[in-house]
Amino acid sequence: MTSIPYYCASGEEQSVFQVAFESKLPLMLTGPTGCGKTRLIEHMASVLDRPLITVTCHDDLTSADLMGRFLVKSGDVQWVDGPLSRAVREGAICYLDEIVEARRDTLAVLHSLTDHRRMLYLDRTGESLVAPNGFMLVCSYNPSSRSALKELKPSFRQRFATVDLDYLAPEEERAVVVSETGASPAVAKTLVELATALRSTTDAGVHEAPSTRTLVTAAKLASAGLALPQAIDAAVVAPLVRGGAVDDGLREILHAVLAPISPEGAAC
Numbered sequence: 108m109t110s111i112p113y114y115c116a117s118g119e120e121q122s123v124f125q126v127a128f129e130s131k132l133p134l135m136l137t138g139p140t141g142c143g144k145t146r147l148i149e150h151m152a153s154v155l156d157r158p159l160i161t162v163t164c165h166d167d168l169t170s171a172d173l174m175g176r177f178l179v180k181s182g183d184v185q186w187v188d189g190p191l192s193r194a195v196r197e198g199a200i201c202y203l204d205e206i207v208e209a210r211r212d213t214l215a216v217l218h219s220l221t222d223h224r225r226m227l228y229l230d231r232t233g234e235s236l237v238a239p240n241g242f243m244l245v246c247s248y249n250p251s252s253r254s255a256l257k258e259l260k261p262s263f264r265q266r267f268a269t270v271d272l273d274y275l276a277p278e279e280e281r282a283v284v285v286s287e288t289g290a291s292p293a294v295a296k297t298l299v300e301l302a303t304a305l306r307s308t309t310d311a312g313v314h315e316a317p318s319t320r321t322l323v324t325a326a327k328l329a330s331a332g333l334a335l336p337q338a339i340d341a342a343v344v345a346p347l348v349r350g351g352a353v354d355d356g357l358r359e360i361l362h363a364v365l366a367p368i369s370p371e372g373a374a375c
C-alpha cells in the first residue's frame with residue numbers, strides 16, 4: 108500500500124474537498140505559487156482512493172488534447188482517449204493545473220461536465236460520457252500570476268466550489284519544512300522567520316513573496332551539507348531577484364534574520 112502524501116492544512120480545505128467530491132461538484136483551488144495546491148490534491152486523491160490524472164494547461168492546449176483523437180495505429184484508425192475522457196471513464200480525479208493558461212474555446216468543453224449534467228460529449232465519436240461517482244474535476248491557478256489577468260469567465264468560475272489557499276501560519280510552515288526535509292526545528296524556524304519578514308514587505312512591491320517551496324528547497328540544500336546562508340541565497344533569495352540585484356530593503360531583512368546564525372549553528 109502506498110502512503111498518503113503529507114499535507115498540513117491551513118483551514119477547512121480538506122473538508123471542503125471531501126464534501127465537494129461526495130456532492131459531485133467541481134473544485135477550484137487558488138493561491139500563490141508553492142503554497143500547497145498540488146500537494147493538497149495529491150493528498151486528497153490518496154485519501155479518497157481515486158486515481159489522479161493531471162494536465163498542465165497552456166496556450167496551445169486544444170479540446171482534442173483533453174478529449175482525445177483518432178490516431179493511425181498499425182494501419183488502423185483508432186480512437187485514443189485524452190486525459191479528460193480517460194478520467195471520466197475511469198472515475199478518476201482530473202486535475203487541470205494553471206487553468207488560466209488555457210484558451211476559452213478549450214475550456215468550453217468543460218461546461219456540461221461541471222454542471223448538473225456531469226456529461227462529456229465527444230463530438231468525434233458521438234459518445235456522451237456520463238461521469239461516474241468517482242469522477243471529480245479540480246482546477247487551480249495563482250490569481251496574482253500575469254496570466255490570471257486574462258481572467259476566467261464568470262460562467263466558468265461560478266461552476267466551481269472555490270478554496271483560496273495561502274501560505275501557512277509560521278508554526279505549521281515550520282512543521283512542513285521539518286517533515287519534508289528532516290531539517291532541525293532551529294533551521295526551520297530561521298527559514299520561516301525569513302519568509303515571514305520577506306512576505307511582509309512584498310506589498311510594498313520590493314520583491315515577490317518566497318513560497319513554502321523555496322523554504323523546503325533551502326532546507327534540503329542545508330541538510331545535504333550546504334551552509335544555511337548559502338542555501339538561503341540559492342533557494343530563497345536568488346529566485347526573488349532579477350538580474351542578481353539584491354536591493355537594500357532585501358539586504359536589510361536578510362541581515363536582520365541571518366545575523367544571529369553562526370556558521371556552526373547554520374548546519375542542519
Ligand SMILES: Nc1ncnc2c1ncn2[C@@H]1O[C@H](COP(=O)(O)OP(=O)(O)OP(=O)(O)O)[C@@H](O)[C@H]1O
Nearest residue numbers: 113114115140141142143144145146287319320323
Ligand atoms: N500545506 C502543505 N503541506 C505539505 N507540504 C507543503 C504544503 N505547502 C507547501 N508544501 C511544500 O511545498 C512544495 C510546493 O507545494 P505545491 O507543489 O503543492 O505548491 P503549489 O501551490 O501547487 O504551487 P504552484 O502554483 O507553483 O504549482 C510541496 O512539494 C511541499 O514540499
Ligand SMILES: [Mg+2]
Nearest residue numbers: 144145146204
Ligand atoms: Mg502546483
